Amino acid sequence: VVVLANPPVVDQIPLLRSPGPRDSFSCVPVVDLSGPGAARAIVDACERFGFFKVVNHGVPAATMDVAESEAVGFFAQAQADKDRAGPRASYPFGYGSKRIGLNGDMGWLEYLLLAVDSASLSDACPVPSGAAFRSALNEYVAAVRDVAARVLEAMAEGLGIADAAALSSMVTGAGSDQVFRVNHYPPCPALQGLGCTATATGFGEHTDPQIISVLRSNGTSGLQVALRDAAQAQQWVSVPSDRDAFFVNVGDSLQVLTNGRFESVKHRVVTNSLKSRVSFIYFAGPALEQRIAPLAQLLAEGEESLYREFTWGEYKTAAYKTRLGDNRLAQFQRC
Numbered sequence: 001v002v003v004l005a006n007p008p009v010v011d012q013i014p015l016l017r018s019p020g021p022r023d024s025f026s027c028v029p030v031v032d033l034s035g036p037g038a039a040r041a042i043v044d045a046c047e048r049f050g051f052f053k054v055v056n057h058g059v060p061a062a063t064m065d066v067a068e069s070e071a072v073g074f075f076a077q078a079q080a081d082k083d084r085a086g087p088r089a090s091y092p093f094g095y096g097s098k099r100i101g102l103n104g105d106m107g108w109l110e111y112l113l114l115a116v117d118s119a120s121l122s123d124a125c126p127v128p129s130g131a132a133f134r135s136a137l138n139e140y141v142a143a144v145r146d147v148a149a150r151v152l153e154a155m156a157e158g159l160g161i162a163d164a165a166a167l168s169s170m171v172t173g174a175g176s177d178q179v180f181r182v183n184h185y186p187p188c189p190a191l192q193g194l195g196c197t198a199t200a201t202g203f204g205e206h207t208d209p210q211i212i213s214v215l216r217s218n219g220t221s222g223l224q225v226a227l228r229d230a231a232q233a234q235q236w237v238s239v240p241s242d243r244d245a246f247f248v249n250v251g252d253s254l255q256v257l258t259n260g261r262f263e264s265v266k267h268r269v270v271t272n273s274l275k276s277r278v279s280f281i282y283f284a285g286p287a288l289e290q291r292i293a294p295l296a297q298l299l300a301e302g303e304e305s306l307y308r309e310f311t312w313g314e315y316k317t318a319a320y321k322t323r324l325g326d327n328r329l330a331q332f333q334r335c
């Protein structure tokens, strides 16, 4: 990736030169969630990339399509109506535009950040208020949470952990901290005329703090992940979009639970000048009091944790003090 020499700035949002067509992550690992090889394939993908695509997941296309068209309708409303759904007292939950977090990160997007209780949107958060949108999102959230739990069960099996629910129960257990995000990346008019490789930052590079994240988009490209080549140099590659599949990211907490055997994957989203991107992301986090430390069964004899111990609540509080692109785990790393 070459950052433009003097990047023009759209409302303080940096423009980037995107990877060329040759830099497409066309061999993204594909996991057939209903097939017999899922457990092995998940562990292999997490070790190699911290990222994979899930097919044969059993979620009906209608569940995704209805939620998507309701989301498109929500974002098509007048700005003043959307602003009324802003976070105010419920920070960070509610509608947001361009600003991400509290520490100055900006992106060419608008979004809804929503709290999830058990298998549906939290009653404590009244946004979104439209009954049809809310019920479509509830149906989607229940389905994607189930996909996350099945992925985590298969992962535990692939890791050889005797308790098949060791990871999934952290996410489905009482008090688990689940977050749901609907992102809308409108076309960026300022890019017109700059050539087809110019893109604006939609969501800047970061790793997700949770255990895993499960993403689904409307089939518009934009997601990129950072891969390491043989010389450990970082290279950004574009992930070909697939509206029928889910994409799973390893988060920082899973990196710690596996003592670094899986690494959380750095990713970002870039916008384009022509097409809107809508994505749904379910962030699977544990209860605030959950201790995040390597699972005993994954430590070889004499192997020590690479991280000092913390709870998910402590990590989350620390994360909200950082900038998006910061290495949040660094402050918990043992020297």
Ligand code: GA4
Pocket (backbone or CB within 6 Å): 092, 100, 101, 102, 103, 105, 113, 179, 181, 206, 207, 208, 209, 210, 283, 319, 320, 321, 322, 323, 324
């Ligand atoms: C990244 C993953 C999720 O989108 C999120 C984000 C959160 C936010 O947008 O409010 C954070 C970001 C995310 C990591 C660092 C902090 C917190 C913005 C930010 C600068 C909802 C999350 O849990 O962490």
